[in-house]
Amino acid sequence: MDTKNQEQLTSRIVQAATEKERPDGSSYPSLSFADQRDLAESYGPDHKSVQLAALRQGIVPEVYARNQKRLSCADQIKLLQCHVAIIGLGGLGGTVTEILARIGIGTLTLVDGDRFDDSNLNRQLLSSTEVLGKPKASVAEARVKAVNPAVETRTVTSLLTAENAENLLNSATIGVDCLDSITDRFTLEAVCRKMGIIMVSAAIGGTSG
Incomplete structure (x- = not known):
């Protein structure tokens, strides 16, 4: 402008x-x-x-x-100028996405290679009968836009790997671990350390997270 x-x-x-x-x-x-x-x-x-x-x-x-x-x-x-990458958009990642969109984080990278299925309905905020079979990242993006259209989104409908992690985290200032795999968590930690990105682990242990 x-x-x-x-x-x-x-x-x-x-x-x-x-x-x-x-x-x-x-x-x-x-x-x-x-x-x-x-x-x-x-x-x-x-x-x-x-x-x-x-x-x-x-x-x-x-x-x-x-x-x-x-x-x-x-x-x-400052929040509107932040870029947070949320890795994993299931039970925990969906809730993190909702909270960050509402508080006004300016850019969210939404990463998950999975799709919603019936078993997600009991606990995952972003799941509903209307989105079964749809990519979690795409559903998360639609939810963010419905809640706060000021938040810019980048969706990644693939799983985090050692090969794509740097590209997924490009320009992010914070990476939020909402993963359900120890191996993937170590991959995210290594890449965040290499790129100088703050990593916040919101991972669940049992019923806590």
Whole structure:
């Protein structure tokens, strides 16, 4: 977006902002999702660009209003500029995907070579009877877009291997281990170490994770 359009977008955001009140009674300038969507459609930038422009003016996209007090506008900008790779999109990975999309991580790489089947329905957040047989990565992408269209996604419908790991993690700042294989976990750890990427292991041991 050129400087003129950026200035026009910022001006429209300021005009659209309204004062809202938190549960504790404190007030803040808010940008509703409806206005965010209209601005994205009118000016051509994606939802993320509108959110970033608002946050830089101290205006809170209402979708992040309940992040406030814990997260400042500057913190929210940092999250929107982060890129997290989630490796494994089953019971744990689906929940991690949901949480990161809602809190506003700007880019998610979603990696899983598996498809949903009947046995996933009892525990996997992203599974439903409507998505049986569909790739987990594609279903995860659709869920992210439904929850927070500002989040950019990259889907990988193949399993992590020693051969493809570096490409899968390219440009990510954090890799989240939601794998169910010790061997694959060691592969991810080795590649994250080699690439200087932070690895967070969210793996399940028994009923804990």
